[in-house]
Amino acid sequence: MNFNEFVMSNEVPIRLGFFFGIFGIMALWELLSPRRRLHTSKAIRWANNLGLVFFNSFVLRLVFPAAAVGMALFTHEQGWGLFNYIEVPFWLTVVASVVIMDFFIWLQHVMVHAVPVLWRLHRVHHADLDFDVTTGARFHTLEILLSMLIKFAVIMLLGPPVLAVVIFEVVLNATAMFNHANVRLPLSIDRFLRLFVVTPDMHRVHHSIEDDETNSNFGFNLPWWDRLFGTYRDQPRAGHEGMTIGIRTFKEDRWCSWLPGMLVIPFVGKVQDYAINRRQWEVGREQ
Numbered sequence: 001m002n003f004n005e006f007v008m009s010n011e012v013p014i015r016l017g018f019f020f021g022i023f024g025i026m027a028l029w030e031l032l033s034p035r036r037r038l039h040t041s042k043a044i045r046w047a048n049n050l051g052l053v054f055f056n057s058f059v060l061r062l063v064f065p066a067a068a069v070g071m072a073l074f075t076h077e078q079g080w081g082l083f084n085y086i087e088v089p090f091w092l093t094v095v096a097s098v099v100i101m102d103f104f105i106w107l108q109h110v111m112v113h114a115v116p117v118l119w120r121l122h123r124v125h126h127a128d129l130d131f132d133v134t135t136g137a138r139f140h141t142l143e144i145l146l147s148m149l150i151k152f153a154v155i156m157l158l159g160p161p162v163l164a165v166v167i168f169e170v171v172l173n174a175t176a177m178f179n180h181a182n183v184r185l186p187l188s189i190d191r192f193l194r195l196f197v198v199t200p201d202m203h204r205v206h207h208s209i210e211d212d213e214t215n216s217n218f219g220f221n222l223p224w225w226d227r228l229f230g231t232y233r234d235q236p237r238a239g240h241e242g243m244t245i246g247i248r249t250f251k252e253d254r255w256c257s258w259l260p261g262m263l264v265i266p267f268v269g270k271v272q273d274y275a276i277n278r279r280q281w282e283v284g285r286e287q
Helices: 002-030 042-063 068-079 092-114 116-126 133-137 140-156 162-179 187-193 202-207 224-229 259-267
Strands: none
Touching: 002 068, 002 133, 042 133, 042 140, 042 224, 042 259, 068 140, 068 162, 092 116, 092 140, 092 162, 092 224, 116 140, 116 259, 133 162, 162 202
16 A cells, blocks of 8 residues: 555544544643633533534535545646646655645635625634634535635645645644634744744734724734735734624624524625725724
């Protein structure tokens, strides 16, 4: 059995192992050193947020059985993509592939804030009334399917090694749980880590109820894209303990904390203007 066959045979155990391992570490850290006091029932939020995660995983496997790793293997066998046409050392191909795929995830995140119909899907992620490790995996099912299609397109164009896709998927899931976690980091450590990875304090700003703060800090893994493209914001105006998490138009538990409400959110209300255009601080502006 070669490496690619081994990965395909063990992809699910590898991803689940890392998911539950990182989740357990971050959940324990939140318990021992929380950054903010939670305002809603943790038991209800966790049951419904994780319920959405498992529902999404089931649907994703049903629609795309091989997922991103399978697409990487397929493109390798077909000889598709940039890295199947140019001679690059394997280690450099892996590193470059992970960085480039991360950029496209950042670009996708900007896009779901910029396009009204996609923002309606992404509101499910932002409508969480609190911010903790379960928020990092809370996305509407249609957004998850769209994200996989975008990954397929990037993989077909890039032709990354299977190893690079596995590393990217594992790191993306791990950092999403890390930077959504309700954990306290010493400010000096946070400032240092921000040079290399998105920290919880950096990403929490993105979940602010204020428009200009929501439309900043789009990174999930690497922090460089926000600094490079001018969407970086250092701290929330009200401070991390004083800021309000969520979306103004969704404040009730039936939308924000219960699974049926989360699935319905994209279909509630009228399509409004481009959310990302609201980069100014406008008190009371609806989202």
